[in-house]
Amino acid sequence: MTLAAVDAIKQAQVVAFPAVRDGAESMAASIAEPWIRPEQRRLPLVFPMVEAAEPRRQAWHQAAAALAAELECGHSVVLLCEGDASLFATSSYVVLALQQQYPRCPLRVIPGITAISAAAAAGAWPLALQQDQLLVMPCPDHHEDLIAALADAARQERVLALLKLGRRWSWVRPLLEQQGLLKHTLFAERVGWADQRVCRADLLPAGQRPYFSLLLIRQSWPKVMP
Ligand SMILES: C[S@@+](CC[C@H](N)C(=O)[O-])C[C@H]1O[C@@H](n2cnc3c(N)ncnc32)[C@H](O)[C@@H]1O
Structure with a gap:
């Protein structure tokens, strides 16, 4: 974890993370666990590990909508990812979906260690x-x-x-x-x-x-x- 990532987690009200299905363990969340406080709300976002395009597209857009809704309510939110957020990362699709559907939504990508x-x-x-x-x-x-x-x-x-x-x-x-x-x-x-x-x-x-x-x-x- 970089200092910038730890800082962003500290400042967030909501901590979102990817999961392959409801209730599944999230690698990204377990890495960040020591820095997530009990009062921060956890927001699992389900991204199924499937080949088919449509369920994946749907999941990216649903995730973008969920994050945008948090911001709309005035909550600060971080989306965790493993390694770097731009290298073969689910977070990249969410960033693209946010830019497409919610162009006014402020966002910042924090580089990670690949x-x-x-x-x-x-x-x-x-x-x-x-x-x-x-x-x-x-x-x-x-x-x-x-x-x-x-x-x-x-x-x-x-x-x-x-x-x-x-x-x-x-x-x-x-x-x-x-x-x-x-x-x-x-x-x-x-x-x-x-x-x-x-x-x-x-x-x-x-x-x-x-x-x-x-x-x-x-x-x-x-x-x-x-
Ligand atoms: C979807 S890519 C994610 C890459 C990640 N965003 C990064 O910056 O490294 C997943 C692949 O990255 C590699 N990977 C990710 N984390 C790893 C780890 N802790 N140890 C070894 N390989 C890892 C594995 O090859 C895994 O199949």
């Missing part, structure tokens, strides 16, 4: 140096797409940050092993939590991992190094 930065720090793993490129992307679903991304990355001296690894680790590990890349890959799971796991990927057997897991893959180093 899981990639947190993982790199936890592993003391330089994310990008000198002329390196850094590509942040969801882990592909298919072998051939990952092979192509790795080949491009090798050509371009590009570090890959693969999010949403989870169950894909079962087939990604053997593929990285085949490509000789396991030792050049950092695995990070539940960074920042008591049960965080951050290690070189060759030390982790294949199998399903939690949704909150990622890989950082570096295939080359710059010429000028300590």
Whole structure:
């Protein structure tokens, strides 16, 4: 949590947070828990984890309406999110829906610490140096797409940050092993939590991992190094 985020939570009357269904635990709310006071009202906003477009659109617009209604009543409100609010974040859709439907609604986005930065720090793993490129992307679903991304990355001296690894680790590990890349890959799971796991990927057997897991893959180093 950044000082700015803690400050914003302190000043809010209402603390909104995403949940996948009514009553479900919210990762963002549990991270912020130590800073939420009992007198602050909690406002869970349900965002179903589905592929279909319509339920997702509906949820974003309902969330925007709920937040705008709080402001209309003169309540200050924060919407929590995990990591940075602009990187693969539900909060981005809510911001867009607010700008579209409630253009006069005052809003401020507070930058957060991305899981990639947190993982790199936890592993003391330089994310990008000198002329390196850094590509942040969801882990592909298919072998051939990952092979192509790795080949491009090798050509371009590009570090890959693969999010949403989870169950894909079962087939990604053997593929990285085949490509000789396991030792050049950092695995990070539940960074920042008591049960965080951050290690070189060759030390982790294949199998399903939690949704909150990622890989950082570096295939080359710059010429000028300590
Ligand atoms: C929807 S994206 C959210 C990214 C987030 N907004 C950020 O700035 O990092 C979710 C993915 O981010 C990664 N992630 C988020 N939190 C994480 C954590 N604490 N440890 C490891 N990976 C995490 C995982 O790859 C997860 O599947």
